[in-house]
Each structure stands twice: as structure tokens, then as C-alpha cells.
Amino acid sequence: MEAISIGLLGLGTVGSGVVKIIENHQDKIMHQVGCPVQVKKILVKNVKKEREVEITDDILLTVDANDILDDPEIDVVIEVMGGIEETRNILLKALKNKKQVVTANKDLMAVHGAELLQAASQNNCDLFYEASVAGGIPILRGLVDGLASDRIIKLMGIVNGTTNFILTKMSQQQRPYEDVLLEAQALGFAESDPTSDVEGLDAARKMTILATLGFSMNIGLEDVKVQGITNVTDDDIQYGKQLGYTMKLIGIAQRQEEKVEVSVQPTFIVDSHPLAAVNNEYNAVYVYGEAVGETMFYGPGAGSLPTATAVVSDLVNVLKNMRLGVNGKGAIAPQFKKKLKEPDEMFSKYFLRLQVVDEVGVFAEITSIFSQHGVSFEKILQLPVKEKGLAEIVLVTHHASLLNYENILLELRDLSSVRTVKSSYRVEGGTK
Amino acid sequence: MEAISIGLLGLGTVGSGVVKIIENHQDKIMHQVGCPVQVKKILVKNVKKEREVEITDDILLTVDANDILDDPEIDVVIEVMGGIEETRNILLKALKNKKQVVTANKDLMAVHGAELLQAASQNNCDLFYEASVAGGIPILRGLVDGLASDRIIKLMGIVNGTTNFILTKMSQQQRPYEDVLLEAQALGFAESDPTSDVEGLDAARKMTILATLGFSMNIGLEDVKVQGITNVTDDDIQYGKQLGYTMKLIGIAQRQEEKVEVSVQPTFIVDSHPLAAVNNEYNAVYVYGEAVGETMFYGPGAGSLPTATAVVSDLVNVLKNMRLGVNGKGAIAPQFKKKLKEPDEMFSKYFLRLQVVDEVGVFAEITSIFSQHGVSFEKILQLPVKEKGLAEIVLVTHHASLLNYENILLELRDLSSVRTVKSSYRVEGGTK
Numbered sequence: 075m076e077a078i079s080i081g082l083l084g085l086g087t088v089g090s091g092v093v094k095i096i097e098n099h100q101d102k103i104m105h106q107v108g109c110p111v112q113v114k115k116i117l118v119k120n121v122k123k124e125r126e127v128e129i130t131d132d133i134l135l136t137v138d139a140n141d142i143l144d145d146p147e148i149d150v151v152i153e154v155m156g157g158i159e160e161t162r163n164i165l166l167k168a169l170k171n172k173k174q175v176v177t178a179n180k181d182l183m184a185v186h187g188a189e190l191l192q193a194a195s196q197n198n199c200d201l202f203y204e205a206s207v208a209g210g211i212p213i214l215r216g217l218v219d220g221l222a223s224d225r226i227i228k229l230m231g232i233v234n235g236t237t238n239f240i241l242t243k244m245s246q247q248q249r250p251y252e253d254v255l256l257e258a259q260a261l262g263f264a265e266s267d268p269t270s271d272v273e274g275l276d277a278a279r280k281m282t283i284l285a286t287l288g289f290s291m292n293i294g295l296e297d298v299k300v301q302g303i304t305n306v307t308d309d310d311i312q313y314g315k316q317l318g319y320t321m322k323l324i325g326i327a328q329r330q331e332e333k334v335e336v337s338v339q340p341t342f343i344v345d346s347h348p349l350a351a352v353n354n355e356y357n358a359v360y361v362y363g364e365a366v367g368e369t370m371f372y373g374p375g376a377g378s379l380p381t382a383t384a385v386v387s388d389l390v391n392v393l394k395n396m397r398l399g400v401n402g403k404g405a406i407a408p409q410f411k412k413k414l415k416e417p418d419e420m421f422s423k424y425f426l427r428l429q430v431v432d433e434v435g436v437f438a439e440i441t442s443i444f445s446q447h448g449v450s451f452e453k454i455l456q457l458p459v460k461e462k463g464l465a466e467i468v469l470v471t472h473h474a475s476l477l478n479y480e481n482i483l484l485e486l487r488d489l490s491s492v493r494t495v496k497s498s499y500r501v502e503g504g505t506k
Numbered sequence: 507m508e509a510i511s512i513g514l515l516g517l518g519t520v521g522s523g524v525v526k527i528i529e530n531h532q533d534k535i536m537h538q539v540g541c542p543v544q545v546k547k548i549l550v551k552n553v554k555k556e557r558e559v560e561i562t563d564d565i566l567l568t569v570d571a572n573d574i575l576d577d578p579e580i581d582v583v584i585e586v587m588g589g590i591e592e593t594r595n596i597l598l599k600a601l602k603n604k605k606q607v608v609t610a611n612k613d614l615m616a617v618h619g620a621e622l623l624q625a626a627s628q629n630n631c632d633l634f635y636e637a638s639v640a641g642g643i644p645i646l647r648g649l650v651d652g653l654a655s656d657r658i659i660k661l662m663g664i665v666n667g668t669t670n671f672i673l674t675k676m677s678q679q680q681r682p683y684e685d686v687l688l689e690a691q692a693l694g695f696a697e698s699d700p701t702s703d704v705e706g707l708d709a710a711r712k713m714t715i716l717a718t719l720g721f722s723m724n725i726g727l728e729d730v731k732v733q734g735i736t737n738v739t740d741d742d743i744q745y746g747k748q749l750g751y752t753m754k755l756i757g758i759a760q761r762q763e764e765k766v767e768v769s770v771q772p773t774f775i776v777d778s779h780p781l782a783a784v785n786n787e788y789n790a791v792y793v794y795g796e797a798v799g800e801t802m803f804y805g806p807g808a809g810s811l812p813t814a815t816a817v818v819s820d821l822v823n824v825l826k827n828m829r830l831g832v833n834g835k836g837a838i839a840p841q842f843k844k845k846l847k848e849p850d851e852m853f854s855k856y857f858l859r860l861q862v863v864d865e866v867g868v869f870a871e872i873t874s875i876f877s878q879h880g881v882s883f884e885k886i887l888q889l890p891v892k893e894k895g896l897a898e899i900v901l902v903t904h905h906a907s908l909l910n911y912e913n914i915l916l917e918l919r920d921l922s923s924v925r926t927v928k929s930s931y932r933v934e935g936g937t938k
Binding site: 346 | 523527531533534535537642643644647648651655656657722778780783784785788795797798799800801802803804805806809811812814815816818819821822823830832835841
């Protein structure tokens with residue numbers, strides 16, 4: 075039977091993994107799709123560079139994407155080169171030329187996903203991107219298929235391995251952020267410029283993709299409220315521990331009625347919640363569905379082999395569709411028009427740590443501001459501080475609207491008895 | 507557009523849930539499959555019985571399965587009636603009459619799965635059974651699709667909610683088995699005859715289905731070594747805690763080279779393993795793939811709504827395939843011939859608790875038996891006992907073959923210094 079030919083865009087660690095898996099699992103793939111599969115051409119930056127994977131003579135390395143895009147024998151294009159604008163143009167041309175597309179590119183899908191999916195559908199081509207979110211976890215397929223008949227109310231994701239590694243070490247070893255960041259960089263878990271990870275942007279891109287699928291609504295990166303972990307202190311983490319919370323960078327997408335909110339922020343999660351046990355570089359996506367209740371998908375969020383595995387799983391699905399002649403029929407346009415919640419519609423619990431003047435009446439002064447805004451407390455903790463004449467108070471509120479909470483913060487900052495607002499975090503996991 | 511007609515076999519809590527979901531999610535289903543869906547006929551035992559779900563006048567209740575199987579207008583049969591032999595015959599006839607089939611019946615699939623899947627394939631019909639294992643977790647699809655290009659080395663499942671509830675309470679509240687079982691029965695988490703759950707049979711059926719899919723090999727119920735939780739004591743659990751282990755009823759399916767082993771048994775799992783944090787009635791399936799590494803799927807294992815949700819998700823996939831005209835093409839016959847490991851090829855760590863005579867030389871006598879069989883220790887714990895002249899020893903071995911370990915147990919029982927072998931469990935989770 076004739077082999078199906080693949081064009082590979084990019085030959086970094088993920089690309090090399092894809093080449094290896096296709097070679098090593100030729101039997102298994104053939105068993106599933108009924109014909110052999112071969113990588114025919116690979117786009118690289120430098121043809122002469124030493125590779126960690128052996129490239130046999132029947133594979134052409136090229137620096138010109140058009141060698142692949144214009145080759146009528148190539149049926150499927152796999153994109154693992156990264157980048158946004160140039161890559162968008164390449165994939166649009168691939169789809170126009172009726173190539174099936176598999177991509178692992180979250181940045182691209184977060185920004186141009188809607189446009190690319192539409193182009194795929196118009197050209198009767200598949201565009202699969204399972205590897206773009208939490209490489210090792212088949213979460214996108216889970217959202218589309220497994221929960222097809224449910225209504226997803228809430229998604230919470232630990233979708234960035236670097237920040238989860240850093241927060242885990244800070245928590246378990248009581249070490250400061252800067253110190254652990256250096257270790258993470260030394261171990262290769264953080265890049266030399268860690269901005270995209272530690273400022274929450276990488277997680278925000280993934281939440282954009284998850285929310286778009288989960289709510290069947292075109293959520294854009296600009297709709298996601300983002301806060302990174304650079305201001306999280308080991309003190310905060312230890313205070314949280316005393317109250318039964320674990321600090322995680324959590325992406326949250328939730329809806330009430332027809333309105334949604336999506337955010338990424340350092341969050342205290344109740345210790346008994348399954349996300350609290352997700353440690354080190356691991357990722358997990360927690361899904362609360364109206365009917366099914368709580369589910370969670372756990373696995374490696376990145377790494378070249380898990381990501382390459384997800385890419386090849388997508389490839390197998392593309393190939394099955396090719397054999398059945400049904401490519402491009404799987405994509406479903408978003409069902410709902412985007413409606414975002416306003417700050418008075420976003421409810422959460424909050425953890426607030428204040429340094430206050432240790433005088434009679436101060437506590438009453440502070441709490442009265444909360445009650446004026448109709449916000450009550452779930453937990454209160456007062457602790458001694460080293461500096462004389464000061465006290466430290468940790469408050470955990472019941473559910474409050476973001477609008478109310480921000481107004482409370484403004485008023486607290488104006489109080490002469492409040493020396494510093496040390497930190498403030500969202501709290502999740504207690505009640506739905 | 508013409509509606510697709512469903513015949514429902516069974517109207518218990520899951521069947522009622524299916525009726526409700528199809529009604530409530532009509533819009534979402536229609537958006538996905540492009541045409542309306544209606545339940546046309548329902549097989550019940552008693553037509554006049556009061557129902558928890560409203561059955562509109564356009565739905566026919568019948569006590570005769572043939573009313574459904576012989577109705578040419580019915581395209582899809584959903585089986586949620588349970589039972590094995592009679593149900594097998596009904597579904598074989600449904601497939602022969604070219605009905606697509608969705609079933610939630612693990613007992614049936616564990617025993618007759620291979621035959622039914624073959625019949626489905628011969629008749630170009632889908633036979634989907636996602637709801638049969640861990641209702642709320644899309645694990646079967648995860649195994650088939652998500653890990654399509656990986657090689658699964660090991661599956662570990664907490665796949666029975668009743669026993670997980672019991673073990674969680676025994677562990678957290680230091681209560682004995684019988685006491686917690688009564689509570690579980692009162693809460694509806696255990697049946698009045700709990701045998702199938704507590705003796706591990708229910709879990710064994712699910713592991714049969716998981717192993718068959720995961721290893722692409724026809725594993726039968728008779729291939730699964732089963733041990734229940736009725737002999738687990740709260741003492742054992744507390745000793746395990748001291749060593750950093752949590753007690754769970756774990757189904758394990760693993761392979762080395764081309765040989766596999768499948769078992770269900772009470773197991774001490776290392777506290778840092780993600781399965782150790784799966785509590786109460788929740789289920790989880792942990793998958794170790796050669797390329798992807800560790801992943802885990804977590805969710806409700808049963809319950810009428812989660813199970814009904816999984817059934818309707820399968821239904822949506824059947825309907826999509828109908829629209830594409832590709833039913834019956836998804837099933838893949840097992841790729842490999844079944845090869846089971848022998849006891850000298852099954853390796854594990856073991857926890858062993860002995861009551862011994864408290865005399866000089868006894869410890870040396872015991873440990874020399876282990877070393878004669880080439881088995882060494884990872885952990886040793888000696889504890890005082892109330893009874894005078896006795897000591898209690900807990901040993902955790904390094905990896906040992908089952909054959910060696912059983913021989914050691916035989917020899918230990920023969921020693922006059924060993925008063926009782928109090929308990930022995932498999933230990934998992936440390937190294938792969």
C-alpha cells in the first residue's frame with residue numbers, strides 16, 4: 075500500500091522526537107491507519123547542522139518552506155518550528171494547498187487559532203493542535219469528545235511547568251523566589267529569560283485555547299487577566315500553609331449563565347483539592363462539568379517526548395480521517411457569542427495579608443470597611459511581627475465580587491493604621 | 507432535518523439520566539451532529555411504574571426488546587439495563603439488525619467484549635463503551651486516541667469507588683473495616699451485598715477492559731489475579747502510614763517485553779504518587795507510557811449523572827460517525843497475541859508484617875531466609891506489641907519475583923520463631 079508522506083516544519087527537540095516516534099512505532103501506526111507513513115521533507119534553518127536524530131538519505135532537508143508546501147505528494151504538514159506571524163502565513167498556505175496540518179504551537183493557536191481553524195474547515199482539512207496545551211495530557215480531546223454532552227462550568231489549570239516547579243520548591247523547601255528560579259534555570263526547567271513563564275503569559279495562551287474549546291466561544295488572549303508569580307514570597311506561602319492552602323499559578327475559566335471570565339494568577343488552593351497535589355514540573359487541568367462533576371487530567375506539561383507523542387497522536391487521527399475521507403469535518407465553529415463578565419459579576423474568595431499598627435480599635439476599623447461592602451470572613455489569623463508596634467493580619471474572605479474587593483483594597487490603603495498591604499491572592503477549591 | 511431515533515434498553519437511574527441529558531442538551535448535540543435526536547422507545551420491566559423522569563407521550567415504553575430491535579426507524583440502541591447473557595443476545599441481535607450500540611455495561615464487556623466488538627465490526631456498526639469504566643473519566647478514549655503513538659508500559663487504576671471510600675475512611679479516621687462498611691452502606695456507597703466491590707471483582711472487570719485496550723491484547727477476566735480488601739486492617743494501614751505509604755485497592759496491568767500481568771489487590775502506594783491523593787469515592791487511572799511518561803485521569807467512577815454523561819458522549823460520537831457514514835470503522839482488533847507472565851517474571855516490592863518471638867537471633871534467622879532467595883530490604887520497622895515475649899516486625903523488600911516471595915513466605919511460616927504472618931501487601935509507586 076502506498077505510504078503517506080509527511081512534511082515536517084522544524085527539527086528541534088520536538089521535531090527530532092516526532093521523527094524518532096514515527097520510525098519506532100511504524101508497526102503500531104500501520105496497524106491503526108492501514109498504511110505506512112514516512113517523513114519526506116524537513117524544513118530546517120541550517121541544512122549542515124549536526125542533529126541528535128539520524129536523518130536517513132531518503133529525507134530531504136530544506137531551508138525553503140515552499141519545497142514542502144508546493145510538493146503535491148506531501149499530504150500532511152507537521153509544524154513544530156514555533157513563531158507566530160511567519161508560521162501563520164506558512165500554515166495558511168499549507169491549508170490552501172489542501173495539506174492536513176498538525177501543530178504544537180500554542181502561541182500561534184492563542185493568537186490566530188480562529189482564523190486557522192476557519193481556513194482548515196474551508197479547505198476540508200484537519201487542523202489538530204493537541205500538543206499545544208499540556209503536551210502529555212490529551213485534554214483537548216477530552217474537552218471536545220469526553221465531555222461532549224455536558225456543560226462545562228469551570229476549568230482550572232496548572233498549565234505551566236516552570237512556575238509549578240518554582241512554587242513547589244518554594245513551598246516544600248521554604249526558599250525565596252529568586253533562589254529557586256536560579257535552580258530552575260540551572261536544571262533547564264526555566265529559560266534564561268523566564269519572563270513568558272513567570273509573568274503568566276504562557277499559561278494565559280493555554281487558557282485561551284482551553285476556554286475557547288470548553289465554552290465554545292472565541293476567547294482571545296486580550297480577554298485573559300494575567301498576573302505572574304514574581305511577587306509571591308515564601309512568607310506568603312507559609313502563611314497560606316497554616317490556613318490549609320497550597321500556592322499554585324492557576325488559570326481559571328468559569329461561567330455563570332452565559333457570561334465567562336478567564337484569568338491566570340497566583341492562587342491559594344485548598345489542600346484537599348486534587349490540584350493541590352500536582353507538584354514540580356507536572357501540569358493538570360481540572361474540569362467541573364454540570365453533570366459529570368469533578369474530573370482532572372494530569373501529566374507532563376512539556377518535554378520533547380511527551381509533546382512529540384501528542385503530535386504523533388494527532389497525526390494518527392489525521393491519517394485515520396484521510397483513510398475515511400472525512401478530513402476537515404471534525405472542527406466545530408464556536409456555538410456562542412463571546413460575553414465577558416464585568417468586575418461586579420466575578421466572585422471569589424480572597425486571601426489578604428496586611429501589616430497594621432498594633433493599637434486598640436485598628437482591627438475594628440479594618441473589618442468595618444469589609445462589612446460596609448457586604449463582605450464577611452471565612453478565616454482570620456493574627457501574627458506577631460519582628461518590627462515593634464506592628465501586627466500582621468491575614469484575612470480570608472467569603473465570596474466577594476472583584477469590584478467590591480478592589481474598592482475595599484483602595485480604602486484599606488488610605489487608612490493610616492494600615493502600614494502595608496503585603497499581599498493579596500485569590501482562594502479556590504472550597505466550594506464550587 | 508430528520509431526527510435520529512434512539513432505542514433505550516433500561517430506565518433506571520442511568521437510563522433516566524440519559525433521557526434528561528438528551529432533552530436538556532438538545533441544542534448542544536444538534537450543534538455537534540447537525541440534526542435533532544430523540545428517544546423513541548424504552549425497554550422497561552414494568553410499564554406502569556412511577557418514574558423519576560418525565561416520559562412524554564411520544565416515547566413508547568415496552569417490555570419486549572424486539573419492539574426496539576426490529577424497529578427499522580431506530581438507528582442507535584443504548585444499553586443501560588445491565589446483566590450479561592440475556593443482554594449479550596440482545597446486543598448481538600441489535601448489531602445484526604445494523605443498529606449502532608452504546609453500552610455502559612462493564613460486566614458484559616469484560617466477559618463478551620471481544621465477541622461483541624467483532625460482531626460490530628462485521629456489521630459496520632459502532633460499539634462504544636466509554637461509560638463501562640470509570641464513568642466520569644474519558645479514559646478509554648484517552649487510551650485509544652491520546653496515547654495512540656506511545657507504548658503503554660503500565661496502567662494503575664483506582665477503579666472502584668466503594669472500596670476507595672472504605673479505605674479512605676479507614677485511613678483518615680483510623681476505623682476498622684466492618685465499621686466503615688456499615689457507614690458506606692448507609693450512605694449508598696456500598697450495596698447491601700457488597701461482595702462484588704469489596705472482593706475486587708468489579709475492579710477486575712474494569713482492569714480487563716483497560717488492559718485489553720492498553721496492550722492491544724485480548725485479556726480475559728480469568729487472566730486477572732484478584733484479591734479484595736476484606737482482610738485489610740486499620741493496624742496495617744497505620745503501619746503503612748509510618749513508612750510513607752497509603753493503602754489503596756489498585757488494579758495493575760503492566761508489561762515487560764511482550765508479556766503482561768494483570769492483578770487487583772490491596773496495595774501500599776508511596777505517598778508522593780498522584781494515586782495516593784485520590785480519596786473517597788473518586789476513581790483515577792494512572793498511565794505510564796514509554797514516551798509520555800506519567801499521566802493520570804481523575805474523576806467520579808460512578809454515579810448516574812457521570813455515567814449518563816459518558817453514555818451521551820459516546821452517542822454523540824456514534825451520531826457524528828453516522829453523519830460521516832463511517833460507523834464500525836473505528837474498532838481495532840487486538841494487535842498482539844496474549845502472553846502472560848509467569849510468577850518468576852512478576853516483580854514487585856512487598857510489605858510484610860510478622861509477629862515473632864522476641865529472642866536473640868530471630869531477626870537474623872528471618873532475614874537470612876530473604877538473602878538465601880536473593881531478596882534485600884528497603885525499609886525495616888520493629889515495634890513493641892502488647893503480648894509479652896513477642897515483637898512485631900515490618901519489612902519492605904526491594905523488587906522481588908512473586909515466585910521468590912511466595913517461597914520466602916512458605917519458609918517463614920515454617921519457622922517456630924515466627925508466630926504469625928499478620929499481613930502482606932504489594933508496594934507500588936517508588937520506581938517504575
